Amino acid sequence: MxxxxxxxxxxxxxxxxxxxxxxxxxxxxxxxxxxxxTVRDLSLDLNIFPAYDGDQISFTTAQAGQEGASKVTIQLGTITDQQVRATSKAPVGKDEVKIDTIDVDKETKKKLRKIGVTSADDLKTIERKNVAIDQAGDSGIDYSSLANKIEKSRRARQPPVVKSASLIADAEAQPCLVIKGEKLAVNSKFPPVALIDGLLADVTASSPGELRIRVDDPAGFATATELVMMVDPYAVMRVNLQQGAAP
Amino acid sequence: MDEAFRHLRETIVSLVDQPPVVGHGPFAQRVSMTAIEIEMPLELDITRDAAGVLAIGITPPLYLLKTSVLPSFHQMRVRASLRPDPGDEANDAE
Known part of the structure; x- marks a missing residue:
């Protein structure tokens, strides 16, 4: 065995x-x-053989007849919940992006773990303290690429949703396409861009729940019209619209 | 896990499940044990379940015979104290 x-x-x-x-x-x-x-402390002295694979250290407990094992002592004491909070990093929140879940190579994840980064929040903390992460601990991490991937992952968890599209006349009596939905324009640094049948259209107003797009040729909606909306660098939607009778 | 081994928790519960007051009869002297500290050799069986979680199986030395090939004996220390104790009250107050 x-x-x-x-x-x-x-x-x-x-x-x-x-x-x-x-x-x-x-x-x-x-x-x-x-x-x-009630148990207060537990301590184990283990006879083990450590092995290092260049990445992690693994241990195998000594078997019958095996000699030359190393000894590791593991001691578990008791601690209050307040002490745990005071001495530990807060757990990663439900909506927070874990480094393990984003689309980055294994090597980068390993490097991040080595410098104690397990979530996007950890990266933000480092950024706030003005630390050059690409030079931290000989890590060679491309921070800008990483930040992009985190934002992409975060956006993928909260994708934009289109619920309805209607053609109205806006305040200036110009034809205007109103797209209603959820989490549409959530990035204030990036004004949404729209293309109607491949032509750039003017987005006159944007919010998380609504986009208003100026339409030059409302008659075009009589046939299927392709609308492409880029609401931020990580969310592009493509919908086909055709004018129909009002419900 | 080999059938000769038990989960760590089962062994510890068995070890500390002692009567806190020792003595019989109305006139017998009674001794109260406020804490137990046990240090013992053990054999260890570490397996991994289907989910990849390690299961730690332990047993006190299975045989008392000194064979030519001996198992590897690890060492465990457990300290248990009476509940409730002043420490518990302090914790409850926090």
């Missing part, structure tokens, strides 16, 4: 889960017994 090789992080995770379950079991027992024990 050969023991699995493991990474320290995996092992400690499993150990913590075991200890948590132990404490839960003992807490349930304590409901019926006014006096019972």
């Amino acid at each position: 050969q023991n699995e090789s493991w990474h320290l992080e995996d092992f400690v995770d499993s150990l913590v889960v075991e200890l948590d379950k132990t404490r839960e079991t003992l807490a349930v027992k304590a409901l019926n017994k006014p006096l019972s024990y």
